[in-house]
Amino acid sequence: MVKRKSLIADTCPSARSLDVIGDWWSLLIVRDAFDGLTRFGEFQKSLGIAKNILALRLRTLVDRGILETRPTEGTPSREEYLLTEMGRDLFPVMVALRQWGERYLFEPDEKRSRLLARDSGRRIILEVKTEDGKLVGSSDTVIEKVPDDANP
Amino acid sequence: MVKRKSLIADTCPSARSLDVIGDWWSLLIVRDAFDGLTRFGEFQKSLGIAKNILALRLRTLVDRGILETRPTEGTPSREEYLLTEMGRDLFPVMVALRQWGERYLFEPDEKRSRLLARDSGRRIILEVKTEDGKLVGSSDTVIEKVPDDANP
DNA sequence: CGGTATCCCTGAAGATACTG
């Protein structure tokens, strides 16, 4: 979070995304949620985060529509935290971060967790392409800006 | 940044990535760099960030290998900040953030900047798939954990 | 213009104790 001008009015979708999930903990919680964690205690153990902070972050993520709560079966009933569709759609972001980290932040022989297809066990990769299927790199693209309303 | 246990030893590549570029400003600077900005003043104007903070962030990004400096032509010669290959490889992350933001953080008719292929003008999309080309969603995947060294 | 050096302030995060 940090006090900083909100980017929610920015016309750049990346900036708005960062405004919503660009803080330290949110994406780590989302990562754990993708990893199958649902319970308060699981998140806390995994992240080593203070309980009050975790509660705050979880509430924020719920407020933003990225997680939703559901009462558990047992008794006493607790809440469990599940990714919404909006949250699950952060999957490509996580994969992109993972792919980049694998490439640049690990020694070649260093142990790392891996993301695999459940059925085939194959590695997961990510491709940036045009609607009609051509692979593109950053230099093949251009940002079409929204014209400034008032003046040049 | 914020004081928090470093994740640089985490075995999850996503976590390490977040450790390196997961703070507020870094990805916004990188976004601007993809957008073609290279000069200190350009970043400052675009981001509305304090100069000392910008200088700090730029230095950190250079230290981490995401940006590199190069003296400019004119006189007096200044530095300009360019993405390294490591930095350019953050492109999928930016595209993923953008795609998610477009979908969930804009009203249908709301103005937004767009990312287009330079030559064809087509929209850019992102696909998560297996090595052999099958599209996958988050529920089709599984994390293969690194076994804990010491004990269960 | 492209920074560096200071000072100050805020609020995010930690620690801890408490409750159902």
Next chain:
DNA sequence: CAGTATCTTCAGGGATACCG
């Protein structure tokens, strides 16, 4: 176990002045 309630700390960030 799943939180809530306080208190405190501290470093990121804003503002400003200054320098080459």
